[in-house]
Amino acid sequence: MTMTRASDAAAEPAATAAPPPDSPPSPMVRTRTRTRSPRTWVRGGGLSTLVFLAPMLFVFGFFSWSPIVQSVIMSLQKTNLLDAPTWVGLDNFANVLADPLLGTAVLNTLYFAALALVFGFPLPIIMAVLMSEVRRGKGFYSALAYLPVVVPPVVAVLLWKVFFDASPTGLFNTILGWVGIPAQPWLQSPATAMPSLVLEATWAAAGGSIIIYLAALLSVPPELYDAAEVDGASIWRKIWHVTLPQLRGILFIMLILQVIGTAQVFLEPFLFTSGGPNNATVTILLLIYRKAFQNSLGGDYGEATALSVMLAIVLALLSWLYFKLTERWSTS
Amino acid sequence: MKSPRTVAIAGLAAVAMVGALAACTAGGGDDSGKTELRVATFPPGADEAAYTAFAEQEKQFEKENPDIDIIGVEYEWEGPTFAVQLAGGSLPDVFTVPFTDSKTLLENGQLMDVTDEIDELGYTDSFNPILLEEVTDSEGRMFGFPRQAYAMGLHYNRTLFEEAGLDPDNPPTTWDEIREAAKTISEKTGKAGFMEMTQNNTGGWQLAAATVARGGSIQEDNGDGTYTSTIANDGTKAALEFLQALRWEDDSLGSNMLLDWGTINQEFAAGNIGMYSSGSDVYTALVRDFSLNPDDYGLTVVPVEDGGGTLGGGDIAVVSPTVDEETKAAAVTWIDWYYMQKLLDEDAAVLDAKTLAESDQAVGTPVLPVLDRETYEESLTWIEPYINVPRDQMTPFIEGVWDQTPMGEPKGKTQEIYALLDTVVQAVLTDRNADIDALLEKADVDAQALLDQ
Numbered sequence: 062m063t064m065t066r067a068s069d070a071a072a073e074p075a076a077t078a079a080p081p082p083d084s085p086p087s088p089m090v091r092t093r094t095r096t097r098s099p100r101t102w103v104r105g106g107g108l109s110t111l112v113f114l115a116p117m118l119f120v121f122g123f124f125s126w127s128p129i130v131q132s133v134i135m136s137l138q139k140t141n142l143l144d145a146p147t148w149v150g151l152d153n154f155a156n157v158l159a160d161p162l163l164g165t166a167v168l169n170t171l172y173f174a175a176l177a178l179v180f181g182f183p184l185p186i187i188m189a190v191l192m193s194e195v196r197r198g199k200g201f202y203s204a205l206a207y208l209p210v211v212v213p214p215v216v217a218v219l220l221w222k223v224f225f226d227a228s229p230t231g232l233f234n235t236i237l238g239w240v241g242i243p244a245q246p247w248l249q250s251p252a253t254a255m256p257s258l259v260l261e262a263t264w265a266a267a268g269g270s271i272i273i274y275l276a277a278l279l280s281v282p283p284e285l286y287d288a289a290e291v292d293g294a295s296i297w298r299k300i301w302h303v304t305l306p307q308l309r310g311i312l313f314i315m316l317i318l319q320v321i322g323t324a325q326v327f328l329e330p331f332l333f334t335s336g337g338p339n340n341a342t343v344t345i346l347l348l349i350y351r352k353a354f355q356n357s358l359g360g361d362y363g364e365a366t367a368l369s370v371m372l373a374i375v376l377a378l379l380s381w382l383y384f385k386l387t388e389r390w391s392t393s
Numbered sequence: 394m395k396s397p398r399t400v401a402i403a404g405l406a407a408v409a410m411v412g413a414l415a416a417c418t419a420g421g422g423d424d425s426g427k428t429e430l431r432v433a434t435f436p437p438g439a440d441e442a443a444y445t446a447f448a449e450q451e452k453q454f455e456k457e458n459p460d461i462d463i464i465g466v467e468y469e470w471e472g473p474t475f476a477v478q479l480a481g482g483s484l485p486d487v488f489t490v491p492f493t494d495s496k497t498l499l500e501n502g503q504l505m506d507v508t509d510e511i512d513e514l515g516y517t518d519s520f521n522p523i524l525l526e527e528v529t530d531s532e533g534r535m536f537g538f539p540r541q542a543y544a545m546g547l548h549y550n551r552t553l554f555e556e557a558g559l560d561p562d563n564p565p566t567t568w569d570e571i572r573e574a575a576k577t578i579s580e581k582t583g584k585a586g587f588m589e590m591t592q593n594n595t596g597g598w599q600l601a602a603a604t605v606a607r608g609g610s611i612q613e614d615n616g617d618g619t620y621t622s623t624i625a626n627d628g629t630k631a632a633l634e635f636l637q638a639l640r641w642e643d644d645s646l647g648s649n650m651l652l653d654w655g656t657i658n659q660e661f662a663a664g665n666i667g668m669y670s671s672g673s674d675v676y677t678a679l680v681r682d683f684s685l686n687p688d689d690y691g692l693t694v695v696p697v698e699d700g701g702g703t704l705g706g707g708d709i710a711v712v713s714p715t716v717d718e719e720t721k722a723a724a725v726t727w728i729d730w731y732y733m734q735k736l737l738d739e740d741a742a743v744l745d746a747k748t749l750a751e752s753d754q755a756v757g758t759p760v761l762p763v764l765d766r767e768t769y770e771e772s773l774t775w776i777e778p779y780i781n782v783p784r785d786q787m788t789p790f791i792e793g794v795w796d797q798t799p800m801g802e803p804k805g806k807t808q809e810i811y812a813l814l815d816t817v818v819q820a821v822l823t824d825r826n827a828d829i830d831a832l833l834e835k836a837d838v839d840a841q842a843l844l845d846q
Contacts, residue, residue: 334651337592338651355808
């Protein structure tokens with residue numbers, strides 16, 4: 062690429078050298094410098110750019126964009142994937158909205174998101190701030206914090222299933238017993254199932270967030286801390302008045318990512334409880350899965366894609382809101 | 394320099410990738426003139442000996458039918474992925490599906506019509522009519538060969554029975570006795586006296602079984618393609634009250650209320666369960682896939698009260714609806730040879746049993762006859778030298794099952810209604826104050842809404 066640029070640069074002076082230096086550039090010259098003929102486009106490396114781009118365009122188009130378009134189409138059809146699909150208009154959307162389980166799923170997903178926000182969101186920040194204060198063995202603590210991310214999610218869930226054993230001899234219940242807290246039902250009760258899932262999800266995801274916050278903390282200018290120290294600020298005042306305001310951008314991004322991520326929670330309820338007990342952990346994505354696969358033997362792909370499209374629209378709105386907010390923030 | 398080499402490399406990469414993708418979808422042809430037939434073998438994870446036995450049978454078949462080339466494909470019935478596999482062409486040409494789903498599949502047009510072939514082979518009148526009904530549509534067309542059937546059985550751990558001071562040769566014969574035994578096992582051994590499946594539609598399946606055993610039914614077939622939900626019946630209520638008592642009064646159900654077919658088998662094989670109800674043929678899977686110690690195993694009938702029966706089930710061998718006529722003919726030949734002949738013909742039965750026994754596969758697991766009882770019992774005498782399952786530990790079932798009336802599964806929206814009932818069972822087992830009447834009323838309304846769709 063540097064070769065191409067050099068040859069372009071060599072050609073430029075010849076073109077611009079033609080008019081006298083004191084006269085304004087002629088329109089023709091302007092056109093020649095702004096638009097490029099197909100030949101110059103090819104000479105400029107346009108063809109190889111396109112050839113390099115083609116595989117990616119193909120992969121995205123074939124595996125990502127075309128399924129998206131097809132699922133939107135399928136949301137308006139009834140199909141068993143075998144016979145020709147029939148168009149049913151907005152029936153699938155109406156059926157989804159009439160499903161009594163949809164309300165439960167939405168509330169459960171919001172509950173999961175809220176719990177994750179209250180407990181899962183601040184934890185990595187606190188951990189990262191504490192770890193950044195540690196003077197020795199920082200790498201060791203980072204590795205320790207990141208370890209759960211390395212464990213394959215399915216393995217982690219199977220492990221935690223054992224930890225969540227509801228009998229008094231279960232791992233967590235034994236630990237609780239040491240401090241005099243009675244045995245908890247964990248996954249075995251509609252009241253405690255969802256908080257249990259959040260507990261595992263927080264453990265599993267915190268490591269990744271901690272690493273990001275640690276990196277962001279490095280970018281906080283040390284002079285700010287020095288100045289605060291000179292002013293006699295305590296550690297809490299330094300965190301409140303220096304660290305958090307400096308991290309505000311990254312905090313906001315992580316927040317939005319978490320909200321989008323929790324709206325799509327599937328793995329935990331699917332593997333831990335299959336949505337039970339008594340539908341206490343049925344989430345929107347699990348409901349989509351059930352509609353498409355579990356109960357229907359191929360009858361409800363339309364409804365499943367209709368619900369997916371609705372979820373995608375909500376998430377798109379959230380993302381749009383996020384862009385609007387950050388835009389205003391960055392200009393203020 | 395316009396870097397032609399770069400362009401060439403990029404172009405080559407693109408062509409190679411497209412080529413690789415094209416190769417993924419390219420079908421394999423057969424140049425030898427033989428008909429290739431892809432047939433289901435075992436679920437992923439089956440032990441190697443099972444494949445050795447299959448390879449031997451494949452050889453025997455191909456010797457008799459030199460025009461057909463058998464290709465074994467790992468297969469497990471998975472409702473969730475069935476339609477996708479069917480549409481994607483990755484299903485075998487011959488596979489098996491459970492009765493639970495056969496009606497839905499044939500109504501969806503997802504199975505091949507084999508009426509003429511069954512007639513031609515002369516099986517139409519010899520099949521057990523209750524089973525044949527499971528593969529027949531409203532116009533009398535048949536879509537598969539019933540190949541194996543089971544009745545619901547009560548599986549129990551003989552070792553835990555002994556540890557709890559109970560007699561493993563005299564297992565409980567009423568629901569009250571089951572409750573007593575469960576309580577004793579749980580108190581004496583610390584293990585779950587009884588366990589119940591609750592997840593992934595198995596909770597509904599077992600509740601339907603417990604209902605028919607108490608003379609109830611969760612659905613009425615109106616005979617005109619419509620069904621009436623009867624979930625709020627006395628049998629279902631009694632079944633749930635039984636579970637409620639074990640869970641909240643006796644505390645004899647252990648601590649895990651979220652189990653399905655696979656996980657309950659796992660717990661049983663690990664010796665954590667005193668008793669549970671499941672299909673009578675599960676022994677084969679318990680030993681082959683879950684490493685059960687055969688000495689622990691005991692099987693009896695599920696108690697039947699108030700004019701009830703035992704919920705039957707099983708599976709049918711079917712042909713993919715997408716195959717051509719030639720492959721269909723080969724498929725029927727294979728089904729007849731692999732699944733049917735061993736039920737009818739002494740030589741075939743002996744050869745099958747011998748091949749399986751030589752690879753240490755279970756021979757003689759108690760089932761319900763697909764044809765008639767006499768043929769079934771006669772076939773057992775043919776293969777007697779090869780029977781390797783502990784049938785003496787299954788005596789209470791083997792002797793008792795003939796006194797029970799086999800009942801078919803509900804046919805309308807079976808899986809959806811089972812899923813609804815999963816939550817009812819879970820509610821009773823995880824909420825001390827669950828109101829059974831209210832739960833049943835609600836499930837009944839929801840089920841009827843599904844049936845009316």
